[in-house]
Ligand SMILES: Nc1ncnc2c1ncn2[C@@H]1O[C@H](COP(=O)(O)OP(=O)(O)O)[C@@H](O)[C@H]1O
Ligand SMILES: C=C(OP(=O)(O)O)C(=O)O
Ligand SMILES: [K+]
């Protein structure tokens with residue numbers, strides 16, 4: 412009962428023969444076990460297309476506009492060919508340094524796949540304007556930048572400072588207060604957003620700003636005011652996160668009682684749904700329950716329920732319940748900023764590796780975030796250590812890397828993005844050259860028989876792609892599932908993913924190695940392939956003779972062929 416290779420015709424058109432040919436030899440793999448399965452039989456068709464250049468008409472002008480692809484990818488493909496396309500996706504947090512149309516365009520041009528807005532900062536009107544600018548950019552200039560919205564979450568943080576930043580010097584006394592100040596803040600005073608703060612802290616506690624960038628010791632409590640002495644000087648930034656420690660460990664009983672999604676977060680989520688964001692990232696996730704809750708809320712609220720829910724792994728609880736959280740979410744973020752404030756810093760790298768691996772195994776996209784290029788907030792070049800950190804995330808084959816302050820409020824957003832891009836490209840190439848096929852074992856994950864077929868097809872296709880050194884894998888995918896399974900295998904060649912809906916296409920933006928296209932598809936694989944080839948050829952994105960593996964989740968088929 413082997414998977415039958417139906418027609419192993421001689422595979423004459425290898426890529427070393429660059430000349431256009433009029434015939435090619437398809438291999439159609441058919442899951443043989445289907446014939447005696449009681450389950451619903453997928454529609455398997457034998458494909459016997461023979462492309463004939465003479466007979467195929469040139470694409471009409473109408474056809475040539477009927478495929479949507481990112482303008483940057485298109486340019487890259489034309490210039491450098493398949494192999495050089497970047498596999499690691501890039502996310503930029505948008506803030507005052509990057510919110511203009513021109514600034515957004517520069518980032519899109521520089522390879523930003525996802526624009527992230529953080530509801531912790533700014534007003535809803537501000538974020539709405541950003542979202543609409545990104546959409547306009549996509550429409551007018553042919554980009555496909557997706558939008559990610561982060562909830563604020565119930566963290567304890569400082570209020571606005573009335574200035575861009577403030578310097579806390581060694582030994583200075585500062586007041587952290589829960590009072591609402593109508594007018595200007597008194598000198599050396601910080602507003603705290605959590606009402607229970609003055610009750611919860613104790614004299615002698617250590618107060619960490621931004622995970623330890625600045626430290627204070629609590630010396631006195633006076634009603635709503637908590638007086639603290641600065642023990643580690645540094646820069647205070649608006650809305651910086653606060654944690655307090657007692658006897659060397661984090662005090663988190665209170666934090667644990669706060670809801671993961673606050674009432675303000677629910678309003679922000681309604682806003683995100685109304686604006687049609689592509690991803691909602693939940694801060695300080697503690698369990699799978701909140702993810703499931705939000706997913707059903709979104710499904711009930713939004714027509715297509717196509718907003719993906721990303722779990723931010725940034726607390727001790729999220730690490731404890733990692734497996735159930737990753738299973739429940741549509742993707743995860745290693746949010747190293749807050750994570751590093753909750754666990755000892757030296758444990759962050761192993762936590763990162765663990766989350767990245769688990770996500771890969773469970774087929775969920777994973778983002779590595781925070782301080783990748785922190786020094787580039789102020790300087791135009793990164794440190795060697797930062798480049799090494801970015802390289803490690805790429806080497807771990809995370810789906811995406813994220814900029815925070817570097818793009819939101821730094822002086823060099825474009826340069827930081829350029830560093831992410833060039834380091835990604837270099838490490839990806841090195842990885843392909845040095846260590847051709849990696850050893851990570853991917854456990855089976857499909858829950859239905861039909862999904863199992865898709866999974867086996869993708870695993871085989873990725874292996875074949877590497878062994879045959881094909882130029883690209885084409886996947887025709889309705890909901891993106893088969894594309895994600897292919898991405899999970901991290902093949903050496905890029906994956907062209909063709910899908911019918913704009914929202915699926917935008918969501919594929921977060922996944923490693925996928926180049927998403929939007930195209931109207933029919934049930935006829937021959938005609939899909941024919942149209943795709945002629946459309947891509949007309950735009951100079953592929954050439955006759957390129958060796959391609961084509962998969963479809965409508966037919967659950969696999970073929971190897973040269974582009975006619
Ligand atoms: N919408 C915004 N308005 C103003 N400043 C922002 C905005 N988004 C981000 N920032 C700035 O960029 C920094 C980094 O962003 P991010 O990592 O998302 O937040 P945080 O540092 O609060 O975790 C923030 O500390 C803040 O100074
Ligand atoms: C990405 C993170 O979350 P935020 O920037 O919202 O604090 C983080 O903590 O690393
Ligand atoms: K946050």
Ligand SMILES: [Mg+2]
Pocket residue numbers: 694725746748749
């Ligand atoms: Mg955080």
